[in-house]
Structures are given as structure tokens and as C-alpha cells.
Amino acid sequence: MDKFKSRTEIGIFALGGLGEVGKNMYVIDYLEQLFIIDAGILFPDEHLLGVDYVIPDFTYLVENQHKIVGLFITHGHEDHIGGIPFLLKKVKIPKIYAAGVTVDLIENKLEEYPELLNNTQIVEFKSHFVYKFKGVEISFLRLNHSIPDSFAIVLKTDLGTIVHTGDFKIDLTPVGPSAEYDKLSALGSEGVLALLSDSTNAIKEGFSESEKKIGSSIKELFSKIQDRIIVATFASNMYRVQQIVQACIDCNRKIAIFGRSMEKTIEVGQQIGYIKAPKGTIIDATEINNYPTNELCFLCTGSQGEPLAALSRVANGTHKFIKLIPGDTIIFSSSPIPGNQEGVNRTINALFKRGANVVTHSPITDTHTTGHGSQGELKLMLTLLRPKYFIPIHGEYRMQRIHADLAIECGVKKENTFVLENGDVVAINDHSARLAGHVTAGDVYIDGTGVGDISGTIIKERKTLSEDGMFALVITIDTKAKTLPIEPQVISRGFIYMKDSEELTKSFIEETKAYLKEKMANAEQVNLGMLKAGLADVLAKSINEKTDRNPMVIPIFMDIA
Numbered sequence: 090m091d092k093f094k095s096r097t098e099i100g101i102f103a104l105g106g107l108g109e110v111g112k113n114m115y116v117i118d119y120l121e122q123l124f125i126i127d128a129g130i131l132f133p134d135e136h137l138l139g140v141d142y143v144i145p146d147f148t149y150l151v152e153n154q155h156k157i158v159g160l161f162i163t164h165g166h167e168d169h170i171g172g173i174p175f176l177l178k179k180v181k182i183p184k185i186y187a188a189g190v191t192v193d194l195i196e197n198k199l200e201e202y203p204e205l206l207n208n209t210q211i212v213e214f215k216s217h218f219v220y221k222f223k224g225v226e227i228s229f230l231r232l233n234h235s236i237p238d239s240f241a242i243v244l245k246t247d248l249g250t251i252v253h254t255g256d257f258k259i260d261l262t263p264v265g266p267s268a269e270y271d272k273l274s275a276l277g278s279e280g281v282l283a284l285l286s287d288s289t290n291a292i293k294e295g296f297s298e299s300e301k302k303i304g305s306s307i308k309e310l311f312s313k314i315q316d317r318i319i320v321a322t323f324a325s326n327m328y329r330v331q332q333i334v335q336a337c338i339d340c341n342r343k344i345a346i347f348g349r350s351m352e353k354t355i356e357v358g359q360q361i362g363y364i365k366a367p368k369g370t371i372i373d374a375t376e377i378n379n380y381p382t383n384e385l386c387f388l389c390t391g392s393q394g395e396p397l398a399a400l401s402r403v404a405n406g407t408h409k410f411i412k413l414i415p416g417d418t419i420i421f422s423s424s425p426i427p428g429n430q431e432g433v434n435r436t437i438n439a440l441f442k443r444g445a446n447v448v449t450h451s452p453i454t455d456t457h458t459t460g461h462g463s464q465g466e467l468k469l470m471l472t473l474l475r476p477k478y479f480i481p482i483h484g485e486y487r488m489q490r491i492h493a494d495l496a497i498e499c500g501v502k503k504e505n506t507f508v509l510e511n512g513d514v515v516a517i518n519d520h521s522a523r524l525a526g527h528v529t530a531g532d533v534y535i536d537g538t539g540v541g542d543i544s545g546t547i548i549k550e551r552k553t554l555s556e557d558g559m560f561a562l563v564i565t566i567d568t569k570a571k572t573l574p575i576e577p578q579v580i581s582r583g584f585i586y587m588k589d590s591e592e593l594t595k596s597f598i599e600e601t602k603a604y605l606k607e608k609m610a611n612a613e614q615v616n617l618g619m620l621k622a623g624l625a626d627v628l629a630k631s632i633n634e635k636t637d638r639n640p641m642v643i644p645i646f647m648d649i650a
Contacts, residue, residue: 094516096120096121097518098119098248098516098517098518098525099117099118099119099246099248099249099251099282099283099516099517099518100116100117100118100119100514100515100516100525101115101116101117101118101251101283101285101480101514101515101516101517102115102116102118102509102511102512102513102514102515102528102530103115103116103482103509103511103512103513103530104116104145104146104147104149104150104511104512104528104530105129105131105144105145105172105511105530106127106129106482106483106511107482107483107484107489107509107510107511107513108485108486108489108510108511109131109484109485110131110168110289110483110484110485111129111130111131111132111143111168112129112130112131112143112144112145112168112172112532113127113128113129113168113169113482113483114126114127114128114129114145114172115127115253115285115482116149116150117244117251118156119224119225119244119246119248120223120224120225121156122156122158122222122223122225123150123153123156123157123158124158124159124161124222124225124227124244125150125157125159125160125161125182126160126161126162126163126242126253126255127160127161127162127163127169127170127255128145128160128162128169128170128171128172128173128176129166129167129168129169129170129171129172130142130143130144130167130168130171130172130535131143131144131168131532132167132168132393142171142534142535143532143533143534143535144171144172144175144176144532144533144535145172145511145530145531145532145533146529146530146531146532146533147175147176147179147180147533148529149528149529149530150176150179150180151179151180154180154181157180157181157182157183158183158222159182159183159184159185159186159212160173160176160182160184160185160186161186161187161227161242162185162186162187162188162191162195163239163240163241163242163253163254163255163256164191164234164236164238164239164240164255164256165187165190165191165194165195165236165238165325166236166256166325167325169255169256170187170191170194170195170198171198173185173195173198173199174198174199174201174202174205175533175535177199177202177205177209178202178205182209183210184210184211184212185209185210185211185212186211186212186214186220186227187211187212187213187214188213188214188215188216188229188238188240189213189237189238189361190236190237190238190327190357190358190361190363191238192211192213193357193360193361194325194357195211196211197353197357214229215229216229216230216231216240216269224246224247225244225245225246226244226245227242227243227244227245228243228245229241229242229243230243230252230268230269230272230273230276231266231267231268231269232254232255232257232268232269233257233258233259233260233263233265233267233268233300234255234256234257234258234460234461235256235300235323235325235326235327235328235329235459235460236325236326236327236328236460237265237327237328237363239255239256239257240255241253241254241255241257242255243276246282248282248517248518248519249280249281249282249283249477249517249519250276250279250280250281250282251281251282251283251284251285252276252281252283252284252285252474252476253285253482254284254285254286254287254470255287256287256289256460256461256483257287257461257462257466257470258297258459258460258461258462258463258466259296259297259462259465259466259469259470260297260299260300260301261299262299262301262302263299263300263301263328264300264301264304264328264331264332265328265363270473273470273473273474274473276473276474277472277473277474277475280475280477281474281475281476281477282476282477282478282517282519283476283477283478283479283480283517283522284470284471284474284476284478284479284480285480285481285482286467286470286471286479286480286481286482286492287461287462287467287482287483287484288467288481288482288483288484288488288489288491288492289459289461289483289484289488290459290461290462290463290464290467290488291464291467291481291484291488291489291491291492291495292487292488292491293459293463293464294463294464294465295463295464295465296462296463296465296466297458297459297461297462297463297466298458299458300328300329300332300458300460302458303329303332303422303457303458304332304335304336307332307333307336307420307422308332308335308336308339308340310420310448311336311337311339311340311342311386312340314418315383315416316382316383316414316416316417316418317382317383317385317386317387317414317416317417317418318342318385318386318387318417318418318420319386319387319389319400319403319411319417319418319419319420319445320333320386320387320388320389320419320420320422321389321390321391321392321399321400321419321420321421321422321423322388322392322421322422322423322457323392323423324348324350324351324353324354324390325350325354326423326460327354327358327363327364328363329422329457330351330354330355330358330364330388331358331363331364331365333386333388333422334364334365334366334370334371334388335365337370337386338366338367338370341384342383342384342385342386343369343370343371343372343376343380343384343385343386344366344370344371344372344386344387344388345371345372345373345374345376345377345385345386345387345388345410346371346374346387346388346389347374347387347388347389347390347399347408347410347411348389348390348391348398348399349390350390351388351389351390351399355371374409374410375410377410377411382414382416387411389403389411391403391436392421392422392423392433393423393432393433395432399411400419400436401436401439403419403440404436404439404440404443405439406443413440413443413444413445415444416446417444417445417446418445418446418447418448419440419445419446419447419448420448421433421437421447421448421449421457422457423457424457424459437449464491464495467492467495468495468498468499471495471496471499471500471501472499475500476496476501477501477505478501478505478506478507478515478517478522479493479496479501479505479506479507480506480507480509480515481493481496481506481508486508489508489509490508493506493507493508505522507522507524510530511530511531512527512528512529512530512531513527514526514527514528558581558582558583558584558638558640558641559580559581559582559583559584559640559641559643560579560580560581560584560597560628560632560640560641560642560643561579561580561581561582561642561643561644561645562577562578562579562580562597562598562601562624562628562643562644562645563577563578563580563645563647564577564578564601564605564644564645564646564647565577565647565649566605566615566617566646566647566648566649567648567649568609568615568617568648571609571610571612571615572609573602573605573606574649576598577598577601577602579594579597579598581594581640583640584638584640593635593636596631596635597628597631597632600627600628600631601624601628601644604623604624604627605620605624608620608623617646617648620644620646621644621646624644625642625643625644628642628644629642
């Protein structure tokens with residue numbers, strides 16, 4: 090940070106969540122204390138080949154962990170809690186503060202890491218709780234989202250009040266408890282110094298549909314379907330899952346659950362009372378052949394076209410229990426996350442090919458509504474809180490930019506809005522705000538059990554291999570005699586079919602021999618590293634000229650000297 094004064098200013102920055110939809114992590118720095126809000130993951134798009142998750146770079150937190158007061162969680166979605174295990178492996182967090190179902194979801198996640206679970210203190214808060222720290226009071230404000238127990242985080246400091254909304258929508262007929270609009274109004278009357286607000290749906294005009302209306306729509310759609318129903322939705326959308334369960338109860342259908350994350354949602358939801366189903370409503374997957382088709386509903390993961398999710402396996406015919414039959418109807422009760430449309434379309438096409446009826450946007454009913462506020466709701470939040478300074482968070486750059494424009498429409502001065510990138514620091518006091526430098530922020534790739542050992546260079550190499558393949562030469566060399574005792578051997582993977590390209594392959598071998606003989610003849614001592622780099626460049630240029638392709642070129646030397 091550049092000249093940030095922790096004792097007289099509040100530092101606000103993100104380690105993730107800006108310029109992207111995912112890996113949310115925000116930090117408030119005041120009086121040598123770090124208040125962390127959320128620790129999420131980002132699900133990779135198709136260009137991050139082989140990467141499982143993306144998490145924030147925790148370098149700043151590692152270097153300043155002595156200042157960390159706690160981790161405060163707004164709600165239980167993966168893009169807000171998925172990074173917790175990776176964070177705890179790197180940084181000592183004194184306490185994690187979470188509410189209701191979020192506590193259960195975090196504990197379930199940490200059960201895979203017993204050493205972390207046993208050494209982590211999770212404090213469960215309720216909406217009326219207040220925690221006091223040096224110069225800061227933290228309280229909570231219930232809002233509505235697509236998962237229960239979603240809260241805004243309120244930090245009342247000596248310099249003014251900071252409000253972080255978390256994810257929210259304005260739903261006047263919610264499935265669960267109502268949002269605490271009275272608290273929002275009271276905060277606005279008292280004065281809000283800075284607002285950090287969800288920008289995910291800032292590009293959408295108007296207001297979003299109520300979740301309760303979607304429940305009625307799903308029930309109506311179920312009543313018109315005669316055979317088996319397969320519903321794909323977000324496992325974490327517990328309110329939607331409950332409404333699907335209720336539609337099954339009302340239409341006398343049994344429910345079978347498929348997908349590990351969906352099973353966990355049902356388990357946790359039933360434990361705390363958010364998922365309610367009479368005994369016998371939910372059946373085991375092995376029982377599905379015991380019931381007529383008009384009495385069955387399968388609830389599964391895969392609404393985003395994930396290759397290994399239950400619905401994708403149904404679509405490609407590899408699912409262990411579900412084999413599509415004529416009359417099956419698949420309902421997508423979700424909309425594609427930005428970047429996932431191609432995978433969703435691929436799954437839908439595969440389902441149609443297998444003869445299924447697919448409902449994405451029903452002509453008679455709505456099957457999905459968002460959990461994020463559209464422009465009308467964002468303006469209402471701004472009008473209720475009336476912040477002096479505004480920072481749009483949680484969204485791609487265009488979403489943040491439009492959200493900042495909405496804030497200006499609602500009375501925030503243009504110079505008091507800050508459209509930031511991850512790592513940018515805003516320093517605020519009771520009378521001014523400024524940009525105060527940058528902290529380390531970036532992407533860390535999770536690939537299998539590896540954390541951070543996948544670099545941008547490796548991703549680039551994987552992309553090259555997937556597009557243009559690999560061209561390798563195994564070269565036996567005698568560096569003392571400066572000779573090539575045997576002919577170089579060529580290995581091609583995804584580049585050329587060697588049996589049909591003998592002349593081309595032979596030309597590359599001759600170029601290799603000529604280059605190596607010339608370089609060795611003019612060298613006092615053979616340097617294999619320099620030979621390898623030089624040969625790779627020469628062959629890459631020649632291959633491009635002859636084939637207009639750019640495979641990865643890998644010379645492999647075996648020195649027998």
C-alpha cells in the first residue's frame with residue numbers, strides 16, 4: 090500500500106470478486122486490524138484447461154496475518170466460502186463468523202480436512218448480534234438471496250459506517266424470512282460513509298421476480314407433465330430445492346437425489362429445517378424402478394453443463410442409475426453463469442438427441458429467477474442507505490461500471506464512486522477518499538491436490554497442446570565426439586499423422602541433423618541447454634512455414650558421452 094494511514098483512514102480492497110463473478114474476498118483495514126469478508130472460489134471457464142478451481146492470492150494476508158481479526162461470511166455459496174480450506178492452510182484465522190445454514194456448509198466442507206476443522210473456531214451469529222473490536226462494532230443485517238441466512242456486514246467505525254451487502258435481491262414475498270428493511274432505513278438515516286454492493290445483475294433493468302412466484306410456476310409445470318421429471322438446479326439454491334420438493338409432494342411424486350453436492354444440500358437443509366419432506370418422499374436411487382414414471386422426479390446437479398455432473402452423465406448415457414426413456418422431461422431451473430453457456434448448450438443438445446423433452450424457458454411458466462438484484466433493486470439499496478462513497482463489487486467490469494452510474498443517478502457524487510480492480514486500495518476517512526496504491530492480488534489455480542503450482546505458462550502450454558499438439562524429437566548425442574550415433578526419433582501427438590507425413594517428418598529430421606552438426610562443429614564445448622533452445626526455435630519456425638501450425642516443440646537429448 091502507498092502511504093495508507095491505518096490509524097486515520099480505513100483501507101478497503103478486494104483480493105477477489107472485482108472484474109469477475111466469483112472468488113469473492115474483501116478486506117477492511119483499520120487501526121492495524123484486518124476484517125476479511127468472504128473467501129470464495131471461481132469455477133474456471135474452458136480456457137483454464139484441467140484447472141478445478143481458482144482462488145485468490147493470499148500473499149497479503151500471509152504477510153499481515155498478525156493483524157487479522159476474523160473472517161466474516163455473508164452467505165454459504167461456493168463463490169463466498171469455497172476458498173476457506175485453502176485459506177486456513179495458509180493463514181491462521183482467529184475466528185470465522187457465519188450464520189445458520191452457512192455454519193453447517195462450512196463445517197461439512199472442513200470435514201474433508203480434519204486437521205483444519207479441529208483447529209478452527211466457527212462463531213455462529215444471529216442478526217441482532219454485535220461484536221466489538223478496537224474502534225469498530227460489527228453487526229449484521231438480514232437480506233434475501235437464493236440461499237437462506239444471507240447477511241450484509243455492517244462495520245461502525247470511529248470514522249463512519251461501512252456496509253458490505255453481500256449478494257442480495259429485494260424480494261417482497263420471499264420464501265424464507267423477510268429482509269430487515271427497517272435496519273437499512275435506520276442506517277441511511279444515521280449516515281453511511283461507504284457502501285460496497287453486489288453488481289452481478291447491474292446490467293438488467295427493472296426488478297427480479299420473487300422466488301415464491303417460481304415455486305408456483307414449478308408446481309403448475311409439474312401438474313402438466315405425465316411422465317418422469319428430471320430437474321437440474323444449483324445445489325446451493327436451498328429455497329429452490331425446497332420448492333421443487335414441495336411441488337413433488339403436491340403432485341404425488343417421489344424424489345430421487347443425484348449428485349454429491351445436491352445430496353449434501355438435502356442433508357444439511359433437512360437438519361436445520363429448510364428442507365421439509367414427509368417420510369418416504371425422498372427415495373434411494375436404487376428404488377426408482379419400483380415406481381411408475383408419473384410418480385417420479387429426479388433432482389440433480391449439472392445445470393451449468395459441468396462435464397462430470399449428474400445431468401451431463403445422463404445426457405451422454407453414462408449415468409449409473411438414470412437411462413433416458415421416451416416421455417422424460419428435463420427442466421433447467423437455473424440460468425447459465427457467464428462463461429458456461431457453451432457447456433449448457435452442449436448438454437441440452439445431447440438430451441434432445443436422446444429423445445428427451447427439455448424445458449429451459451417454459452412458454453407457460455417461469456422456471457428460474459435470479460438471486461441478485463436488478464437495477465431497480467440496486468437503486469433502492471442506494472436510496473435507502475444514501476452512502477457518501479460507493480464501491481461496486483462482485484461483478485465483471487461492465488457490471489461494476491453500470492452500477493457506479495446507477496449510484497451517481499441516486500445522488501452519489503461521481504468523484505466518490507470507485508470502480509476498482511482486485512488489489513486496488515481505497516483509503517477513506519470522515520471527509521475524503523483516495524486511491525492509496527495496490528496490494529498483491531491475482532489468481533491461484535487448484536489442479537487436483539496441487540495449490541498454486543499451475544502457472545499461467547502451464548495453462549498456455551496446455552492450450553497449445555489442445556489446439557496444435559506436440560512435436561518431440563528424441564536425439565541420441567555424443568557430446569565428446571560431437572556426433573549423432575543414431576537417427577533422431579520423432580514423436581507426434583495431435584500434430585501430424587506420421588504414416589501419412591513421412592516426407593514432412595524426414596525433412597524435420599534432416600533439418601535437426603544439419604543444425605546440430607553445424608553448432609557442434611563450431612563449439613569448443615557442447616552446451617545441451619543452448620542446443621535444445623536453439624533447435625526448438627529453428628524447428629518451430631520451419632514447422633509453421635510448412636504447415637501453418639504451432640505445435641509445442643520438445644527436443645529430448647540423450648547424451649552417451
